Amino acid sequence: SSGSGGQAGDENKIVVGATMLSMQNEFVVNVHDEMEKKAEELGVELIVNDAQRSALKQVEQVESFIAQKVDVIVLNPCEVEASSPAVQKALAANIPIVNVNSATSTTPTAFVGSDDTEAGRMAMRFIAEKLGGKGNVIMIHGYMGQAAQIQREKGAKEVLKEYPGLKLIAEQTGEWDRAKSMSLMENWIQSHGKGINAVFAHNDEMGMGALKALEDAGLKNKVIVVSIDAIADALQAVKSGRLDATVFQNAHQQGATAIETAVKIVKKEPYEKQVLIPFELVTKQNVAQYIK
Amino acid sequence: MLCIVLSVITPNFLTLTNISVIVKQVSINALLAFGVTFVIITGGIDLSLGSIVAVTGVVAASFAHPDTYPLLVPLAIGLLVGIAFGAFNGFIVTKAKVPSFIVTLGTMTIGRGLALILSKGRPVSNLSDSFNFIGGGSIAGIPLPIILLGVVFIICLLLLKKTTIGRYIYAIGGNEQAAKASGIDVNNIKLFVYTLSGALAALAGIVLASRITTGQPNIGAGFELTAIAAAVIGGTSTSGGVGSITGTLLGALLIGVISNSLDLLNVSSYYQQVIMGAIIIVAVSIDTISRKKGD
Amino acid sequence: MLCIVLSVITPNFLTLTNISVIVKQVSINALLAFGVTFVIITGGIDLSLGSIVAVTGVVAASFAHPDTYPLLVPLAIGLLVGIAFGAFNGFIVTKAKVPSFIVTLGTMTIGRGLALILSKGRPVSNLSDSFNFIGGGSIAGIPLPIILLGVVFIICLLLLKKTTIGRYIYAIGGNEQAAKASGIDVNNIKLFVYTLSGALAALAGIVLASRITTGQPNIGAGFELTAIAAAVIGGTSTSGGVGSITGTLLGALLIGVISNSLDLLNVSSYYQQVIMGAIIIVAVSIDTISRKKGD
């Protein structure tokens, strides 16, 4: 069957068009899986496109959804600004659009996600408390310019400002990548050696990379490592006491709520314009409840 | 041959709006591919395209905030940046005789860095409506990027097929020694070709920034490979001397149509990649084999 | 020449541990660069390296969970996958006569898709200690990746310089017609070269997966360019017939040292890119100019 959308097939079946930031990102894949599950449960047709991190592609995919006349669009934005035209176009075409996970500068019909600034704050506050407000910190950024990177940095730096005893001795982008961040950490161990007290990585992949480098250098027991996302690998590492903490971002709830909200909008049922799903700090104490 | 592949794949999707969507989507890649076609015909390569797209986008956007400068300023400055990059590539390739692969790999990295430095790593947004019109507006119902693509296509076509410069470009790629011995100023032509490629990348960068209403410092990574792929699928030989603008346009359309179709068919993005790769190999294989038979 | 650049840059960083760190970091890129050096000398290119790294990493990791298969199984299967990819590249290049750029661009996309399909887009983790030892362990204080790099280096060096196969590889790149007229089985040699490149990429993929203790489906994008850059910086000519394994190793080291130094100096990543690009262009320019003077 040609997938070309709403006018074909079952008259009553709602068609949802979704464009995802990148299906190579474990977190996004998790959100996506939950969306599919929910779509099946609610009996709606879900068309998923992968923007492969390109805002341009994302805009194009939304244009394509508009041409296909889908009933509602779910957008997992690549960029705050650059993905905005997608929202504008959908609204202009009178198709409701729901942002999931991160924001665009143009306000969509509804937003489901979490506040990345809060995640940055949470992680850095954990470090500050563990170090007693004094020590040398390293930050490994995500891909520069992406919303998650900008906001996680912002949150972390807010906390750093509160603790003048904490010194940010180095920061660099690990491009969300485990191998890259491992190399970075190896190099920092060369230049800063035992001077490093804590590492904050913008995601778990990079956190795990830094962790491995520290372990290889025999420094792990002296350095606190915290990252964000709570991917399976990271949860295992927290459980076994290798990783000090990760921040749980609830992919499942985000994905499910996004579809629910989208369907509500189409059915003209009442819906919340903004659903903020809180981050949760995961440490050795509470890790058990996050491991499936 | 490619035409056949295109028309076999396409029919289901040939609604008028969808064609316009596809062509619009293809326009950025086609602009880049036109430029790199010239470079490849001379026997070189240009890997800096994606970064030039990012830099020019960022720079143009910085001058395109509402109520600051007239529209001409961001356009002119953006183009100049692209031309400067292209000219730099051409200069090093011709003067220092460094392989174009290395030079443009270098400017690719430099360009990316500059885009990030100039934008401080943050997207440059809040652009004037007139600027955003370039990538988003239409004239007489035809989206502006499509019109632009058409104009550039015709200019490039004429330039390559009908002018002395075009003839010299083929000659250099076919046998540089012979071109030199025929009194052709090889260095100047090469300089021109890289500059043109840079200028077209700048144009693409401006259209792109306007289309997504932001100057994105990290956009465009990998664009160069897709552009080169379009050129090579369209029959341009990476060993130089052979190629055409029409072929490149068809190559770009093929890539665009495949990816659009797969999206429409709701093929999972993982399988999309496998299918896309396979179609490209198969299409070019059939093309090569049938051309050989004709020999 | 490159040696000089290296030693000018390096002295501050010449602690023994740092050298070992650099070489370890360089090892992945060097393995890929060795393979692609063979391909480039025959006049081809291999863009599929990064994807092969990802696929083999994912596949090997899938068979490397603790208490499942003996270590040999993930290693053998991983290598086989890489060999299959390489052989496929070689097969299409020689049989369908499709330009290697297109073939390997196709397999690059296919490989990435397969890696994602096989891993369902999620990293494959929880690997056995013995598997993780390959990339993380040391023998007599020397990290295993460095030992491996040394062994592969010597094999590649001998293969290219001392065997008939190496001789024929140069001949094909230098003048394919002449090679054919001398009775060399050009297709077989090309097949071998792409297969070797695939096998080395598989090796790199296994080492990398072991080093980061996960099979990552999205790793390796852009690795091919860095590998090609190492080869070309090391003097391999993209037009074929010229190149050496030692040169490629130096090229890879240069890239590694620069990026390590810039990290150590805590240069912002934006400026790092600009500096990295500039150094590459300048280094190769000086190299080219001085070599021309020596003529």
Added chain:
Amino acid sequence: MDSAQEYILQVQNLSKSFAGVKALDQVQLKVKRGEVHALMGENGAGKSTFMKILIGMHTADSGEIIFEGQPILSKHSHTQAALKKGIAMIHQELLLVPQMTVAQNLFLGKETITWFPWWVNDKRIHQQATALLQKIGLDIDPQKKLKRLRVAEMQMVEIAKAISNEAKIIIMDEPTSAISDKEVETLFSIITDLKKKGVAIIYISHKMDEIFTIADTITVLRDGKYIDTKPASQLNSQTLISMMVGRQLTTVFPQAAHTKGEIMLSVKELHRKHTFSHITFDVHKGEVLGIAGLMGAGRTEVARAICGLDPVDRGEMYVKGKKVRIDSTKEAFAQGIGYVSEDRKGVGLVPGMSVKQNITLASLEKYSKGWFVNETSESAVVSKMIDELRIKTAGLDQPVKYLSGGNQQKVVIGKVLLSSPDIIILDEPTRGIDVGAKAEIYKLIHQLTAKGIAIILISSELPEVLGLSDRILVMAKGRQRAIIPKAEATQEKIMKYAMEQ
């Protein structure tokens, strides 16, 4: 009755066409052991195509090849098999690897295997190469990169390579097109040796005197068709030529008195490190200045320097009395100097471009309005040139790489003529050109001088230099040894200066 024993090679009804153009039409050939069998025909007659089928580089469309009583399949490219069976070939277009050394080229594909399979022993190869080069009296360092050699040396390497194959039959496709008399002698003594060992030679050349010196039997092709096979003793130059061209052909060097005019080009004390020095001469309007010398005398280098292809270290040049500095070919063209290179493949042609595009490449601006090429006037002028030079081509748009060697040479000449130069440097202009075309080029040279064009003619064929030049400059070892007026010039005198140390 012909016994299969006697004939090492028998070819029957062989046909081959390229994209509809019949290159070979039912040709046949019978070669005896130990004979030198000349294959003759005009440019484009199909000789090289025929030979490439024998060596397995082309596939025949139909026909039968019997080698040593066994049929050879010509369905696949099988160069390797042909070499193994004992067929070797000296290629018209030198097929060598420029980046590899002489020794490596000589033993490419037959490196001696040592203690380990695939292991090459470069020392052994080097020794063997030295011995081989010595045997054929060639003074080249086997460790030199091939691209550093002169064209003539490359041709000798190609010859040495074919000989080292220990083949039963050696095909020689214009082996002497780039070498001088001394090397030709060497080659002929090698051929005599080979004959004694029972090796058969198929010999292709456009040089008549060579044919009658060396050939036992002659087979003639014309337009891809088999004409006849005769013992060489039954033919002479005239009868052979008429078999080849199908008509009578006379006058080799047309005798027209040149009227010497003003000095067009004057070169004073030109010097380039390691290549030539003290080059001083004038060329007058309407004059042919011949440059003679042995292989490697530096003639080509002087020509390249004058045309701006290579830089000079010292010296002055005057065009029509005006001092000029020429740093690029563009300037040379602007000063009215045109150059026909001896290396048509490397410097002369863009192989992938059409005949038309190659011919107008150096003068395109004349056939364009503004930036745009005026294709009508371009086609018209090219058609005229094709007629004038009798270039055999399927059309204006035929890529030159599909032309036969001789016709390619004519394209290069046509290109330079179109740039309407005042001074033309012809470097081995008749290399690989058949007798008919040669006569036409000689005629052309006279037409040009009659128009007042000054010509510098570099040629390794002494009769040609003697026959065409008004004065002859002799070079040896990069130095100018003498300038001899035509009246005083003899072969012996030229050779005396050319051999000077």
